[in-house]
Amino acid sequence: MTALSEYERLEAIGIWRPDADAQRREVILSLGDATLVLSEVRSGTALAHWSLPAMHRRNPGKRPAIFAPSEEPGEELEVEDETMIAAIEKVHAMIAAQRPHPGRLRGVLIGAVLLAVGAVALFWLPSALVDHAARVAPQAKRVEIGRKLLSEMVKMTGAACHSPGGDRALSALAERLPGQSAIAVLPQALEGARLLPGGMTVVGRDTINGPDTPEVVAGYIIAAQNSAAGERPLHRMLDRLGPAAALRLLTTGDLPESGLAEYAQDLLQRPPARADSDTLLRAFREAGVSATPYAYALDPTGESVLGLIEADPFKGQPAPKPVLEDAQWVALQDICSAQ
Template identity: 65%
Template sequence: MTALPQYERLEAPAIWREGPLAQRREVIVVFGDATLMIADGRSARALTHWSLPAMVRRNPGKRPAIYAPSEEEGEEVEIDDPVMIGAIEKVHAVLEARRPHPGRLRGWLGGGAAAAALALAVFWLPGALIAQAARVAPEAKRVEIGQQVLGELTKLTGQPCASRAGTRALTALAERIAGPSAIAVLPEGLKGARLLPGKLVVIGRETVEGPDTPEVAAGEIIAASLGAAQEDPLLRLLRYEGARAAFWLLTTGDLPETALAGYGEEVLANPAPPPADEPLLAAFAAAGVSSTPYAFARDPSGESVLGLIEADPFKGQPAPRPVLEDAQWVALQGICSD
């Protein structure tokens, strides 16, 4: 009737009072499947569950909204979060539309209930809300969010490495691969590469300083970019942040100010799984890059990446053109040292 089990739940802070004489306490309210759970704000232990259909609002039209589990005096909760209030009110609107209304045409009643239910499904079910926000976000907004995620990453890794010649080499590498909008090298804390919203790729310092050839860095970027076909980086971000962030992005065009706090740790700790060999080899072929150096960088023994080595699109022959000129590669290797 309300949320579905496969979707994430809406959560919001609130103030709860167990009875008229009880002390007010900070809690978390969770919008679940037909119930509103009230949990302790510190331990997250469930304190009580209210039936969403049975809930009543004590102060219609006022904020914070005051709800009770029934018409009886006693337990109350104050909620100031607009997303949570809207979700509860939508449920009540659907229920009201489904009740008999003498004197109205039966067809009008059925159509109104269906429209209200459709509105709830499209705009309030968290999974649908998140998917819609990611789907309609324009590219300029994706680039802006990608830069914001980069800002969160730099709190953990330090500012991106930069030098005049090294930065030019990064631009040349992005143009050569024709996938990322930009590439940034982070000085510490990152191994391999990550794709951020807006096709921004970040790579770790050791990816450019350790290997003998730029094919390894190119391969990491190709693999990370291919991951967008498996999961949109913005969709992944919104799934992590939850329905409230998606709602703000849809309605205001921006994420909440504190939405990305801590997301840098998530990006560093959870790289996307390597793509399957077949699409990855096709991406290497399209980019004109040998897959063998990247494969050995992933597994020096070659055992787990044998498919990338044996089916290298340029095995035994040079790629159409170098990934970078020698001078560009030397400049890129020293980008964090200058």
Template identity: 60%
Template sequence: MTALPQYERLEAPGLWRETPQAQRREVIVSFGDTSLVISDDRSTAALAHWSMAAVVRRNPGTRPAIFAPSEDPGEELEISDETMVEAIEKVQALIEAHRPHPGRLRRIGWVSTAVVALLGVALWLPGALIDQAARVLPAPKREEIGRLVLADLERSTGVACHSSAGDAALEALAERLGDMVQIAVLPHQLGGARILPGGVVALGQDTLIGLDTPEVAAGAILVARQAQAGEAPVHALLAWSGAVSALRLLVTGDLPAREIAGYGAALIATPVALPQRPAETDALLAAFKAAGVASTPYAYALDPTGETVLSLIEADPFRGAPAPEPVLPDAQWLALKDICS
């Protein structure tokens, strides 16, 4: 039933007229299953059944209350009984609450869609900004940023070592290995090398001591380069500094040094690891071969026993044979070893 249980037997007097021109007559008003029943007060014969879902109040907030079966002019029912008026309005509120609301559902759908879209944008946009900035950045700007990162590294390691003969040896090493515009030797143990944006390379002094061969320094650079083969150095930097930095770089073409501050320390704290999977090791050995550098000297520099680096020793592309050309002539190698003296 539509009527609430407490109103099933409720009746009240009222004044009803069938048309605007008709005389009002006294009636009894009661609840049916889904309607308001209007009966003659003497014979109790039903005069009209009004659908509760369609009943409207003509004068909200005014007494006596006047109801009609629809918005159209015609029948009217005047009720003074407060309990009956309250009952009609409660039953109508219950009906309204259970009625479908397409507009409301549509709004909820739009809001839900908008929230999902915003969440998607929030998750997608930072990565997209970083990808785009790393992709469109011109080579000169990459090199400039690489030198800024090198300067930030120097705050943790000390200023890069220089000497006229040593700098010439570094230029020769960069040319020998290719894809580099600058190699800087830092007076600090980096555990190898770090590849910076724009072809700038930071090389730890630890690669120049130990085994008396430039293959160790060259191997450290090749390993660092291979370790970052899946991600451009500038992309790694922007991923660290964040989407705001990437957006600023896209809009202004500039990346202030303050937004790089601390990245050098993060690079030092992140060791360059040798590949663990066979396919990655094969790719590294292929890089040694392409560069014309033997991998055995670098392997023994990492582990003098050779036990943990057997793959680099046993599969050395130049095992038992000299490389096509030395990494550096002896004189340049000696100059490079002494660059931090």
């Protein structure tokens, strides 16, 4: 049995759990002739080889798709990528078609082909439309969408906090952290940080009012930049709004106002899943920020974030450059005092 030629070199991201008690981790999926190869994201080292004919789907028709290498419980794989799901289902359809069914072989073959065509039309085309729209949108349009999202968010949270000294501190923080064009502080209804299209990040008042060090708000921003979804902010937004919104962005350059309002509310209420400790520690190291203050902000006991604390790249020693000077940090903490 060989995979179809149109899926040669097909790769996607999945979430793999080696056994029932193991921590879930992000892996690269590669569709081969008869196997699905699971590889480590950073090094590319192969972690497991699953036989395509033996693979079993545990939640037919649902998303994300959950696969297992056999009927036995324990090891499993979550797949969000519609193209990869369609490819695996197509291979399984071909396997079913090749099995002998006396008197029904022709009907099974026809049904498998129709199923494959329908799967491609239903799953691959909408996903491809979203991918294309997110990829070709110019930076100016991303910034515009980010600002519109912020405008929708402040309708629910109140106006973003401002003060002369606080605004200067936010500018310094944006310059200090990689990948940031601007940072806004919302006075209420938001906990943690959210990354918007165009490089803007919004943070909740809780990230600056309670902590005694700017490493906490920096940590929330770094975590938002490296969420477990692993997607660009615009792609995540279009994936949530659907292919119709992606098509409208491609043809008119705009998004539906109702969709912007709906997604803004969704951002406030549902933070993206936190990335695994290895991914976060790598990001903290590259940003030159200690992970320990952020970890204790998540869990004051430290029990659930022990990996971030024990492997902190700057544990016991100062970071190469302060996140903010003391005067800047004081000014940032006071930015919402007039609201």
